[in-house]
Amino acid sequence: GQQLNQSPQSMFIQEGEDVSMNCTSSSIFNTWLWYKQDPGEGPVLLIALYKAGELTSNGRLTAQFGITRKDSFLNISASIPSDVGIYFCAGFSGTYKYIFGTGTRLKVLA
Amino acid sequence: KAGVTQTPRYLIKTRGQQVTLSCSPISGHRSVSWYQQTPGQGLQFLFEYFSETQRNKGNFPGRFSGRQFSNSRSEMNVSTLELGDSALYLCASSQGGGNTEAFFGQGTRLTVV
Numbered sequence: 008g009q010q011l012n013q014s015p016q017s018m019f020i021q022e023g024e025d026v027s028m029n030c031t032s033s034s035i036f037n038t039w040l041w042y043k044q045d046p047g048e049g050p051v052l053l054i055a056l057y058k059a060g061e062l063t064s065n066g067r068l069t070a071q072f073g074i075t076r077k078d079s080f081l082n083i084s085a086s087i088p089s090d091v092g093i094y095f096c097a098g099f100s101g102t103y104k105y106i107f108g109t110g111t112r113l114k115v116l117a
Numbered sequence: 118k119a120g121v122t123q124t125p126r127y128l129i130k131t132r133g134q135q136v137t138l139s140c141s142p143i144s145g146h147r148s149v150s151w152y153q154q155t156p157g158q159g160l161q162f163l164f165e166y167f168s169e170t171q172r173n174k175g176n177f178p179g180r181f182s183g184r185q186f187s188n189s190r191s192e193m194n195v196s197t198l199e200l201g202d203s204a205l206y207l208c209a210s211s212q213g214g215g216n217t218e219a220f221f222g223q224g225t226r227l228t229v230v
Contacts, residue, residue, distance in 0.1 A: 010159050038217045049121075049207050049221035050160075095160065099217045103173040104150065105209075107160035 013108030026083040028111040030096030038099040039079040121222035135196040140208030148213030149191040154205040167213045198229045
């Protein structure tokens with residue numbers, strides 16, 4: 008199935024560090040969404056982006072909609088242990104379905 | 118406002134059986150999408166329904182089917198279960214119009230033995 012390229016695949020960081028991850032596609036998207044998923048649970052929506060170049064924050068999270076509309080970035084500042092989980096990007100092209108990234112597994116070392 | 122509700126949370130079925138999963142979207146949301154999540158394949162789109170009509174379908178065999186009712190609740194059915202159908206099945210609801218934020222339920226963990 009179709010998936011977006013998301014990197015890094017996994018990362019270990021120290022508590023308090025900043026985290027950056029990105030998502031790239033060969034297709035243009037109208038909307039980018041970022042989710043966090045804990046084990047055995049459904050993904051939780053973190054941030055939604057609707058316009059190229061848009062920069063949106065949600066607490067310590069900041070996401071950007073790439074100018075080319077083919078990529079998006081998520082930053083987490085001052086990470087804490089509860090940031091542990093898998094982060095997914097998702098692109099929506101307007102054909103009634105979302106394409107998901109491969110996920111970034113984040114582990115925070117206290 | 119209640120979130121997306123999926124039932125049951127866990128299921129164990131035998132190969133060859135069929136299964137029906139249920140999803141109740143957020144009140145006011147008319148679009149329901151279904152996804153299969155496995156460790157190897159990630160989140161894969163199954164189908165999307167809006168006002169009881171299937172608007173898009175992923176690349177899954179015909180054993181996977183769905184429907185949506187007039188109250189926007191949706192069900193998906195998998196017939197003739199195979200071991201490879203073991204996965205977390207997720208349902209997402211959205212308003213379905215210009216606002217395309219999608220909210221997921223907790224999922225149904227299906228194990229086929």
